[in-house]
Amino acid sequence: MARFRVYGLRQSRTLVLDLQADLLDRLSTRIMAPLLRAEDVLTPIARLNPQFTIDDETYIMATQLMAAIPLAEIGELITDLSSHGDQITAATDFLFQGF
Template identity: 55%
Template sequence: MARFEVYRLGHGDALALDLQSNLLDGLHTRIVAPLVRESDVDTFVRWLNPRFDIDGEMYVMLTEFLAAVPAKELREPIADLSHKADTIIAATDFLFQGF
């Protein structure tokens, strides 16, 4: 598993963005943020909820819903958002630091 990769969760279609450091691959859990289709989100905060194009569809990172999930729940990666690392880190910083 790799930080900033997008995975399908469990047996459904829900998407999760892996936020956990690659140095902690030995843990049995991963810290993730859900990714939800932009059309399913009523309102979002630009700095807290960045948007990403995944296979031609816009998704919103719901940073405020961070969670630890069992690593075995993350299926195959479907996208790599490492090129958006600065944006993703800024969103988590905004959640924890307020700036």
């Protein structure tokens, strides 16, 4: 697992974005935020819910829904969003600190 990479969950079609520092790889869970299809999100907050294009489809990072996901539930690697690391970090900072 690696920070800022997108994975599919094994039991659903949900995409999740890994937010956890790679330094903590020995833990049995990863902190992840779901990526929801843009059409399924009524009112995203720009700074809290950044948008990404994956396979020509727009997804919204549901930062406020992040959770610890057991490693056994995390499936295949879909893509790497490391190039958006600053935007992703800004979303988590906004959730926890309000700026």
